[in-house]
Amino acid sequence: MLYDMYNNIDQCKKEAAQWYFYLRDFICQQFELIERDFGNGKKFQRKLWNRDGGGGGEMSIMHGDVFEKVGVNISTVFGEFSEKFAKEIPGTEINKVFWACGVSVVAHMNSPFIPAIHMNTRFIATEKCWFGGGIDLTPTFRDNDEERFFHTQLEEVCNKSDLNYYKEFKKACDEYFFLAHRNESRGIGGIFYDYLNSGDWEKDFEFNQNVGISMPNIFTKIVESKINKLWADDDKEAQLIKRGRYVEFNLLYDRGTRFGLMTNGNTESILMSMPPHAIW
Amino acid sequence: MLYDMYNNIDQCKKEAAQWYFYLRDFICQQFELIERDFGNGKKFQRKLWNRDGGGGGEMSIMHGDVFEKVGVNISTVFGEFSEKFAKEIPGTEINKVFWACGVSVVAHMNSPFIPAIHMNTRFIATEKCWFGGGIDLTPTFRDNDEERFFHTQLEEVCNKSDLNYYKEFKKACDEYFFLAHRNESRGIGGIFYDYLNSGDWEKDFEFNQNVGISMPNIFTKIVESKINKLWADDDKEAQLIKRGRYVEFNLLYDRGTRFGLMTNGNTESILMSMPPHAIW
Numbered sequence: 125m126l127y128d129m130y131n132n133i134d135q136c137k138k139e140a141a142q143w144y145f146y147l148r149d150f151i152c153q154q155f156e157l158i159e160r161d162f163g164n165g166k167k168f169q170r171k172l173w174n175r176d177g178g179g180g181g182e183m184s185i186m187h188g189d190v191f192e193k194v195g196v197n198i199s200t201v202f203g204e205f206s207e208k209f210a211k212e213i214p215g216t217e218i219n220k221v222f223w224a225c226g227v228s229v230v231a232h233m234n235s236p237f238i239p240a241i242h243m244n245t246r247f248i249a250t251e252k253c254w255f256g257g258g259i260d261l262t263p264t265f266r267d268n269d270e271e272r273f274f275h276t277q278l279e280e281v282c283n284k285s286d287l288n289y290y291k292e293f294k295k296a297c298d299e300y301f302f303l304a305h306r307n308e309s310r311g312i313g314g315i316f317y318d319y320l321n322s323g324d325w326e327k328d329f330e331f332n333q334n335v336g337i338s339m340p341n342i343f344t345k346i347v348e349s350k351i352n353k354l355w356a357d358d359d360k361e362a363q364l365i366k367r368g369r370y371v372e373f374n375l376l377y378d379r380g381t382r383f384g385l386m387t388n389g390n391t392e393s394i395l396m397s398m399p400p401h402a403i404w
Numbered sequence: 405m406l407y408d409m410y411n412n413i414d415q416c417k418k419e420a421a422q423w424y425f426y427l428r429d430f431i432c433q434q435f436e437l438i439e440r441d442f443g444n445g446k447k448f449q450r451k452l453w454n455r456d457g458g459g460g461g462e463m464s465i466m467h468g469d470v471f472e473k474v475g476v477n478i479s480t481v482f483g484e485f486s487e488k489f490a491k492e493i494p495g496t497e498i499n500k501v502f503w504a505c506g507v508s509v510v511a512h513m514n515s516p517f518i519p520a521i522h523m524n525t526r527f528i529a530t531e532k533c534w535f536g537g538g539i540d541l542t543p544t545f546r547d548n549d550e551e552r553f554f555h556t557q558l559e560e561v562c563n564k565s566d567l568n569y570y571k572e573f574k575k576a577c578d579e580y581f582f583l584a585h586r587n588e589s590r591g592i593g594g595i596f597y598d599y600l601n602s603g604d605w606e607k608d609f610e611f612n613q614n615v616g617i618s619m620p621n622i623f624t625k626i627v628e629s630k631i632n633k634l635w636a637d638d639d640k641e642a643q644l645i646k647r648g649r650y651v652e653f654n655l656l657y658d659r660g661t662r663f664g665l666m667t668n669g670n671t672e673s674i675l676m677s678m679p680p681h682a683i684w
Contacts, residue, residue: 375655404678
């Protein structure tokens with residue numbers, strides 16, 4: 125068996141953490157370019173936070189003209205899982221120590237014709253280690269061309285790494301972002317993956333990088349295609365109702381949100397995903 | 405031992421159900437009087453719903469000038485609990501059959517100076533039977549006089565029935581309406597009780613009736629004291645932020661909301677408690 129970087133976990137952590145800082149900066153830059161070109165040039169504000177028990181992170185938040193509210197979170201956290209939570213996580217049978225870093229992005233747009241987008245990518249190490257993440261889109265009004273473009277772009281990202289990924293990760297996404305109590309999907313899906321460790325660090329890391337980089341590129345195209353479309357009050361109202369569903373999903377179902385809030389995470393950064401404004 | 409009506413459970417159910425219809429109508433009337441006197445005379449709209457498995461209910465909803473959104477739900481439901489849920493409910497060891505009726509009210513007010521109010525009273529029968537309920541207030545801006553008035557009124561309601569009730573039910577309310585992830589209370593509390601069966605039907609039923617009737621009376625006084633107070637945009641903004649916390653509580657913690665949504669309840673009536681409009 126050839127040597128694989130997964131055998132040098134310290135190096136994996138280092139490369140992953142460095143990458144996430146790069147990705148965070150890249151996403152913020154791309155989104156600021158959108159504000160520069162189509163808005164009034166608003167910028168992200170940053171705020172550091174520390175985690176009791178080890179590590180911390182930084183929130184970047186922008187209230188712009190195109191982005192009504194967008195948050196880009198980076199975090200590197202470590203410590204020991206509780207007995208109870210450890211049972212849900214692989215690689216904690218002997219040792220409950222964990223290390224995790226990642227970036228998550230949620231953008232709620234001013235125009236009701238531009239979908240909300242969500243992206244998360246992370247690298248987690250216990251006695252095992254793996255990547256997880258995904259990208260999904262939540263339009264208020266469905267648009268066949270936009271959906272085809274979005275899904276095709278994600279399929280291309282997946283196919284660069286593995287021809288089996290797209291189908292599997294798209295299905296997982298549809299299953300995850302579903303509001304059972306309303307029998308409706310949160311949005312139009314995208315891709316969602318977890319516990320990704322093929323045994324080939326280069327392959328997995330590259331896939332994760334491609335997912336991260338693709339998001340602002342894909343989203344910039346979507347914004348450009350809709351930015352000049354005018355809307356009426358009832359379009360905005362429909363968007364605010366859709367955002368109520370977004371709140372319902374995040375607080376009732378989202379594993380990360382509920383886990384974070386129930387385990388003394390940083391409330392402000394966890395709830396950065398909440399829309400700026402919602403109605404019921 | 406004297407005969408007590410609790411020994412005639414069918415009669416208890418009948419009297420409780422009749423009472424809840426009366427209470428629902430009384431509350432709607434009182435709230436419509438507030439809209440007549442201080443608003444533009446809006447009225448409640450009603451909508452019936454059926455429950456798969458047995459029973460159903462009726463929502464009454466009003467979008468007025470004083471009441472930005474108020475819902476008054478009545479329901480009478482029956483059937484059999486799931487194996488899993490039955491474990492959490494008294495009197496289901498032998499038989500998982502249940503019967504429940506009740507009224508719940510949530511009012512979100514247009515003025516940021518008038519608190520949101522919530523009231524619920526219910527009668528539940530399995531092999532055991534009991535009353536539950538409570539009233540609590542969620543102001544955006546705290547007001548000592550208002551708080552003293554509110555708590556004193558509830559204390560009087562409790563003291564009519566039992567001098568031990570107020571202290572116990574106030575404490576239970578403070579413990580229940582608490583957002584652990586923000587280390588803050590939802591509002592200023594009130595009273596909260598469950599599994600109330602003293603062995604004396606007349607006493608328990610009367611207490612429950614007094615709680616129900618007191619709410620619109622107390623709330624009308626609170627509305628009157630604040631209705632002429634003018635507010636600025638930042639007062640309204642503070643209210644919308646407070647409402648975000650209300651959403652967080654209901655979706656993350658509220659037992660009734662989560663239970664209802666997770667067990668195929670009527671989503672529209674369960675989420676009637678959501679504010680009309682919230683920001684984060």
